[in-house]
Amino acid sequence: MSESELIYLLALQRIPNIGDVTAKKLVHHFGSAKAIFETKKSKIMAVEGIGERTAALLDFSSYEREVMQELEFINTADIKVKYFQDNDYPQRLKHCIDAPILLFEKGTIDLQQKKIISIVGTRKATTHGTAFCEQLIEDLAPLNPVIVSGFAYGIDICAHKAALANNLQTIGCMAHGLNQIYPKAHKKYEKEVLKNGGFISDFWSDKTFDRKNFLKRNRIIAGLSEATIVIESAEKGGSLVTADIANSYNREVFALPGRPTDILSKGCNELIKHQKAQMITSATDLIFYLGWELEPQQPKQTQLFVELSPEEEKVLSQLKDLGKTELDVLALACQMPTFEITTYLLNLELNGLVRPLPGKMFEAI
Structure with missing residues (x-):
């Protein structure tokens, strides 16, 4: 992807009424983002699902200033940009219909690793939940999986820290631009994560933390990985949304069961009860259901x-x-x-x- 094409892709990504699904449809139809902006509005309206209002928004000059500012940030902050048509775009995510047209990365991320799992859960994790998370990752360490999570409080940060403790690559999927860290209390883990993994987002640098961004962020968490593991969740919560998204992508979902009276186990128990997740009680369950094999041992x-x-x-x-x-x-x-x-x-x-x-x-x- 050339810088010229990136500029037009950024502009396409900026248009309010055009999401990732529509943007990819337009790119496939016209061949490139640049061609979209250079095409007459009448031809754009001929594309199924594109009306006059949306076609009228395809005016590059309206977004040029913002685009050039973001391009400067990308270049100065050493941000890697992955385009959905490029070979280095995460392969599992590429198969998701609503995957980002552009993905921003920071750090030393290597997603060619086949064993990638997402671990999510409540922000108010119990000692039981954190202990299970830590033990699970420690037991999986010989298989060298990549650990993906949302860098939030509770289970998320526990998963990242356990991955680092076991020298595993870990990736934080952020609900804001890569020029910041939220929550600020986790800033202290940033350098270590960048050395052994990094951060991913499809938000621009002017997007600060907003709860409304979680849904978009969660689709990346679910889409990057082979399986999503939910460790503790109340009846409602973002982790259950991530599990639903993973199911919609036909990915494996696992949930840690708990007592019916435990508030933070109700969400997991419901996932298992309604066959939306496999029950997981140890790393053996994950290894078995995913068909993972250990690397060849010494003689x-x-x-x-x-x-x-x-x-x-x-x-x-x-x-x-x-x-x-x-x-x-x-x-x-x-x-x-x-x-x-x-x-x-x-x-x-x-x-x-x-x-x-x-x-x-x-x-x-």
């Missing part, structure tokens, strides 16, 4: 030095005796609850001693 000699807990030794011994075994059968044989045995199975898998199989089955290697 077996490294397994000679693996230290296992008594419980892990018991699980491994039973698997060797039983062969390919369903999770529930293994739990019964080991006389352990299912939620507990999944943790031991994950550790054994990470050490290359056990492999998951379709149908919630496992076998010793």
